[in-house]
Amino acid sequence: MPTAGRGGPGRGRPRSEAVERSIIEGVMTLLEEGVPLADISIERVARIAGVGKATIYRRWSGREELFCDVLRTAEPPDPELPGTSMRDDLIVLLESLRKRGLATRSSAILHNVYAQMKSSPKLWKVYHAAVIEPRRRTALDVLRRGQENGEIRADVDVDLVNDLFMGPMLVRAVMRPDAGLEEGLSERIVDTVMEGLGPVKH
Structure with missing residues (x-):
């Protein structure tokens, strides 16, 4: 990398x-x-x-x-996307986020470094530009392809939709250390959100 x-x-x-x-x-x-x-x-x-x-x-x-x-x-590596469907790609992205959450919980180093990073604006800015923003762009690309393929409606705001998909996992991983990060959570989140974003059925 x-x-x-x-x-x-x-x-x-x-x-x-x-x-x-x-x-x-x-x-x-x-x-x-x-x-x-x-x-x-x-x-x-x-x-x-x-x-x-x-x-x-x-x-x-x-x-x-x-x-x-x-x-x-120290973090698990970013995954390769299967490219088979928007759903499959989103599950892989969320699974990567889940594993990073588990790694942060189990690693005192990661936990302490993240906490210190947020108190250092310069370091957080560099990390955001080099790591977080490219991951976000990848997710937005997946969502745009999903719109083009008819997997989600064309009228939805992909930036907001990305937060809807990633938000539940981030809340559990970062803000609720007592919450579960169990196997299958990625699929549950993706399927729950997609149910409300699919093409309107007549």
């Missing part, structure tokens, strides 16, 4: 996945030790990863872009 903030092909030396892995693992080690994000400097990461600061800056333009990749590594 391309990393936010990296320079173009002409900048720096060729990428080394082993070096990048050691840098990301260095940040993870600090987080596992309970070091707050605010205290994790590029200098500190360079020391623990055994690289120079310049090596990090060749790959990431700053701390925020590096932290985004650390989160991507």
